[in-house]
Amino acid sequence: LEESPLVHPDELRTAFALAMSHMYKNEVPLYGDLVRIVQSGNHRFVTNAMGSSNDSLDRLTLERHGAIRLGKPVELHTVRRIFALLGMHAVGYYDLSVAGLPMHATCFRPVDTASLAANPFRVFTTLLRPELIRSPEAHDLALRLLKRRNIFSQELLHMLNVGEAVGGWFRVDQAEIFIREALRTFSWAPVAEATQTEYQLLQAEHPILADIASFRTAHINHLTPRTLDIDAAQAAMAAEGMPVKDRIEGPPRRKWPILLRQTSFLALEEKIRFKTRDSNSDQSFPDASNVELVDGSHKARFGEIEERGAAVTPAGRALYDQLLESSMHAVGEQRTSPDAVEAALVDTFRAYPDTWDELREQELVYVKYSFSGKLPSTAQLPSESGSSVMSLIEQGVFETSPITYEDFLPFSAAGIFQSNLNRKPQSLQGGGQSDVEGLEHALGCSVIDPDALYAQAQKQSLESSLLQLKYHLT
Ligand code: OOG
Ligand code: NI
Known part of the structure; x- marks a missing residue:
């Protein structure tokens, strides 16, 4: 009997990102328009730059990230297991309390160079920090609502066990079930689990709190394709009449882009319905068919674009x-x-x-080395020492290029959050401090230091270039 082929975790991630993109375009049609704008902008850019069109535009414009907001530690723990099967691991700690948000975050992403090259899709994942909520009523209500909910299906939990037992290599039929069930967790639930009164109480404390605690799912709140020219894309969005964020977050436009520049269309006011239920009853959620529903609206979901530069x-x-x-x-x-x-x-x-030389020589950026094939003038065996490497670069033996930044910026993230709130940041309970230990405790593992990953990528490229050169010299 022929065995069904196994799916590599990198391929599983690509399938998951595509499925998520498809789901989000259905849920938020304006997002489909955004992808179209970015794609035609990228097409123009590539055509101008290279004098020919490029058939991998779909690939180029693939989503680079999404974002979810979780309410309780066990949710983060299970989400970590889901993403691990997709080849994504928690990298970095983001303290959002600096921006008056009662949350902290990490980014689930591929970590090694080969997986990043295969598909860099990542998910910015925030976790509520109830201890930073000032109003005791809002605090208790949020915890009560969150305690009642389970955002993961039984089938998903089963597939997590199956996937972990085979080290992430699902069969195709299993992969389909896993993706379908994982997407349920991140899908939109148009009927809130909170009553309208409860929702309003949470919203008065913080709109993000209402977004996190009022629903049955941890809906994806945006997806972000990659643009090659964010200034042009921002202008094109405005030209189509999209409600676009007033400025691009991150560093200003440069010849040598660094880090990350982002902009978005603003969150849409969407129709939802609220249940009419007594918040103090401890019974689990009644079936929607048995309760009366009232009309309301919610604002959380948007579409974003990003342009990435050097780490x-x-x-x-x-x-x-x-x-x-x-x-x-x-x-x-x-x-x-x-x-x-x-x-x-x-x-x-x-x-x-x-300039590239300044950035490199002043060690402001991480560098990827490659061997050009040209041999050095002296027969001296090269070494990893700074002067030796410098001389190899000067002689054109080694070529250098930037390593792409794969992470996020806390102040840019705060700017994106803030652009969808019609109010100034407020102070948090206890003033707010970072709590890496709290996030790691919820995750059940420590977060990876992004700098260690970039330094390692740089070192690996240097070592392999030296090795290639040595083979050419001997
Ligand atoms: C996350 C906002 C942060 C980014 O690109 O900086 C983010 C959120 O709105 O939940 O995605
Ligand atoms: Ni984002």
């Missing part, structure tokens, strides 16, 4: 953070004017070197 070293990041801070200082009172913010950023970021 920066800790020195490069310190300079980025410092310049970001001084530009915010420079705009002062005019912080609400997007033009003033943009002008200040452009002005301040002149201090960030913008």
Whole structure:
């Protein structure tokens, strides 16, 4: 009997991302328009740059990330198991309390160079921190609602066990069930589990709290394809009449892009229905057919685009953070004017070197080395020492290129959150501090340090280039 073929976790991730994209386009048709705009912009860009069209545009425009918001630690724990089967692991810690949000986050993403090349899809995953909620009523209500819900189907939990037993290599038929059931968790539930009164109480405390605790699923709240020219894409979105965010988050436009630039269309006001139920009853959710429903609306889901640049070293990041801070200082009172913010950023970021040689020589960015095939002038055996590598680069023996930034920026994330809230950030209970241990405890593992991954990718490329060169010399 012929065995059904096994699915590589990288392929499973691609299938999952495609299925999620399909689901989200159905749920939020405006998102389909966004993908179309990005795709035609990318097409123009590639055609202009290379003088020919490129048939891998679909691939180029594939979603690079999505985001979900979880309510309780066990949800994060199970989500970690789902993503592990998709070849995605928790990288980095994001403290969103700095932006007045009662949440912290990590990013589930592929970690090794080969998996990233196969498909870099990642999910920014936030977890509610109830201890930062100021109102005791909202705090208790949120916990009561969250305690009652189970966002995972029995079939999904079963598939997690099956997948873990085979090290993530599902058969095709199993992969289909796994993806279908995983998507259920992240799908939209148009009927809230909270009553309208409960929803309003949560919303008054924080709109994100209402989004996290009122529903039966952990709906995906946006997906983000990659654009090759975010300024042009932003203009095209506005030209089509999309309600677009007032400015692009991240560093200003540069010759040598660094980190991440993002913008979005704003969250849509969507019709939902509320159950009419007594919040104090401890019974689990009544069947929707048995309760009366009332009409309401909810605003959470949007569409985003991103343009990624070079991963920066800790020195490069310190300079980025410092310049970001001084530009915010420079705009002062005019912080609400997007033009003033943009002008200040452009002005301040002149201090960030913008040639490849400067970025590399000042060690502001991580570098990918490759062997060009050209042999050095001296027969001296090359080494990993800085001067030896420098001389190999100068002689054209080694070529260098940026390593793409695969993570997120907490202040940009906060800007994206904030653009959908009609209010200023408020203070949190206890002032708010980061709590890496709390997030890791919920995950059941520690988060991977993104810098260690970039440093490792750089080192690997250098070692393999040296090795190739040595073979050519001997
Ligand atoms: C996540 C916002 C953060 C990004 O691209 O920085 C994010 C959310 O809205 O839940 O996705
Ligand atoms: Ni995002």
